[in-house]
Amino acid sequence: MRVLKNASTSTLWLWGSLPLVLAAIALAAFLYLDPMEALTGNQPPVQNLSIERVELTDDGFTVDVVNAAPEPVTISQVQVDEAYWTFDVEPDSTLPRLGEATVHIPYPWVHGELHEIRLLTDVGMTFSHTVEVATKTPQPTPTRWGLFALLGAFIGVIPVGLGLMWFPVLQNLSEQVMNFVLALTMGLLLFLFVDTLLEGIEIAEHVPDVFQALPLVFLVGLMSYLILTAAGRWGGAADRSTLDGRRWIATAIALGIGLHNLGEGMAVGAAIAAGEAALGSFLVVGFVLHNLTEGIGIGAPMAEDDPGWGRLAWLTVLGGGPAILGTWMGGFHYSPFWAVLFFAVGAGAILQVIVEVGRLLVERAGDDTTIATSWVNLGGVTTGLVIMYATALFV
Amino acid sequence: MRKLLDRWFFSSVSRRDWLRASIASVAGLAGAGSLSASVSESPPQEENEAYDSAPAGPSRMHGQMRTVGSVDPARNGFDPMAMLTDFDYGETSTMDDGQTLREYRVVATDKEIEIAPGMTFPAWTYDNRVPGPTFRCVEGDRIRIEFVNAGSHPHTIHFHGIHSAKMDGVPNIGDGMIDPGDRTVYEFDAEPFGCHLYHCHSTPLKRHIHKGLYGAFIIDPDPANYEGEKREAAKARNHQYPECGEVSEMVMVMNGFDTNFDGDNEIYAANTVAFEFANRPIPVKPDQLQRVYLVNATEFDPINSFHLHANFFDYYDHGTSLVPDRETIDTVMQCQAQRGILEFSFEDFEPGQYMFHAHQSEFAELGWMGFFDVREDAPPLEEMGADLPA
Secondary structure, eight states, rough: OOGGGOOOOOHHHHHHHHHHHHHHHHHHHHHHOOHHHHHHHSSSSOOOEEEEEEEEETTTEEEEEEESSSEEEEEEEEOOOOOOOOOESSSSSSEEEEEEEEEOOOHHHHHSSEEEEEEETOOEEEEEEEEEOOOOOOOHHHHHHHHHHHIIIIIIIIHHHHTTTTHHHHHOOOHHHHHHHHHHHHHHHHHHHHHHHHHHHHHTTTTTTTGGHHHHHHHHHHHHHHHHHHHHHHGGOTTTTSHHHHHHHHHHHHHHHHHHHHHHHHHHHHHHHHHHOOHHHHHHHHHHHHHHHHHHHGGGTTSSSEEEEHHHHHHHHHHHHHHHHHHHHHHHSHHHHHHHHHHHHHHHHHHHHHHHHHHHHHHHHTOOOGGOHHHHHHHHHHHHHHHHHHHHTTO | HHHHHHHHTTTTOOOOHHHHHHHHHHHHHHHHGGGGOOOOOHHHHTTTHHHHOOEEESGGGGGTOOSOOOOOOHHHHHOOHHHTEEEEEEEEEETTTTTTEEEEEEEEEEEEEEEETTEEEEEEEEETTOOOOOOOOEEEEEOEEEEEOOOSOOOEESSSOOGGGGGGGOSSTOOSOOOOTOEEEEEEEEEEEEEEEEEEOSSSSHHHHHHHHHEEEEOOOOGGGOHHHHHHHHHHOOSSSSSHHHHHHEEEEEEOOOOOOOSSSSSSEEESTTTTHHHEEEEOTSSOOEEEEEEEOSSSEEEEEETTTTEEEEEEEEOOOSSEEEEEEEEEEEETTOOOOOOOOOOOOSSSSEEEEEHHHHHHTTOOOOEEETTTTOOGGGGOOOOOOO
């Protein structure tokens, strides 16, 4: 192909488009000959109905379903608690690939008890969903919005804000103690990173295979990390030797923690909506203790500076506020797929912050790079992990 | 805090309102039908509405516990209602020694059948129907059955009755399992009289039975063999006598279908289609004796049962006696392959729809439930079946 080395533009266009044209022809031929028919035509259909969401209302159950299999599938009958029950399907009882439908079942469910909903297809395959503890699904009334906001505030805003109130103490620590606190922050964040990632993976297992949620956890997490890193480098924003740079790091930490809290809020909201969590005040106490430490993490990089109460308040909102958003999303319209995405973005954001804090520690060590792994720093990281582990026991 | 949360998130569920609404709707449903006798609010003119309606679709009678839609008998090629009275007497002739010979031909096939509206099951059948044909003969008759296997797996016919080992239709004995495309002949004298069954005995046994290879096998008693009251009883049981013609006879084969093959039935029924006799109640003349040949062909569950509402019946276990084994009972239990004859009447009963079902509530709610529609103008059962393409 050496002859084409200096070819004209039109020749290059030809060579550029030729593979596409040939691919189209090859695909057309493949579809026409249909060798797959001979290979798989005799196999029975593989059906996969994914029950996305079950809402409990005064009129019974409302079930959102997705056809996660390659072939269309028909919902022929419905059982509740091993009894055939009347139902209707919108828009149609036959779902195309990735098609969605809503099944209404007028069933007199019993408050506080377990119910099993089972959809039966045209070939008699069964797809079940268990309502662990039946309770009416919260409807988005103004009171509900307010109550969920209050719950979100308890989970996110209040603990993060209280944690940041230690800022004056952080400002007056000796260099070694400050190193310890930064290392402790890293420990906290390491725990949160693993926790966020695992939550994302756990929820991904409930998403139909066809959406590839598990790979998304890692890929979206990676992209979130790379984009935040690039944003941090842009215009030297994350230069720790400057005031703006340190502020940026604190903001980035708050953002990462905020995304994590969004996910937590979502999980709590969804649990209440599904009636699956025996949510007591103890759980909220656990969240407050657990998330207090997040405030320290946000404040630590700015300890040398005087950010002012306004900035601290803004960081509180950024780090804790998303929990409110999360309880709303989880409580009113929970979608496992979106939950996976938020957890993935959160994990990437936290990873980026861990790297930034790590760099900060290395810089503070100056020329003596061994200090980065000093016993003080290791002790800080370990203490951070232990604190998170211990407070997580409450949740 | 906990109390506060509880109040916020749980107390707003208006359970009381919900309950009230449910009770109201149940009362509404009952008010439209025969149960209204106990619901004083329901206007009397509504009481008779259900009896005047055609035997199709009074699904409101059992509330919302039901399947949605209807099964087309023409598509299946068989009708559970017609199966009640569809007796196959075979090709009858007299042999040289005077013994009656009944000849049958049975073909095993693979066939997709609809067992609930919109739900199909890949069945194995005798003569394209589940349950298979109801063979009926008289004790002492010579039975000759040509069995052709047009299915995709080896099958047999194993009769519950008295016969030689090589006619037993079990693997490795006599002709053993009949391969696809092959044929065999089962021949024996019909003994003893009673309500029996036959089924495939190929291995794996559970699979061959629950796929649909079973049916009723009824041997009528011969009055000539009995004296006095027993002779009269035998006449009322023998299809060749007018005494028997006065009885409304029906065959119910209790069966189940494991549509997702997890060893647990998704459908229970009498004569295959879930809720068939709830959607199309069986017409009953109040002054006519009713006789149910009840056969338990349910797979996986050790027992099945029959419970009659508001009435009692006499029960002849296996149908092998001319006096009832149990008198005046309203529930009978049968283990797998157990069968018997139920006799009852609705004489002097108020017209209305009287429920019958398995008294395993689970089976009832999964399809094994129906109604007797007791009314003076009830048509003969034989006229109830759908017109099917030949």
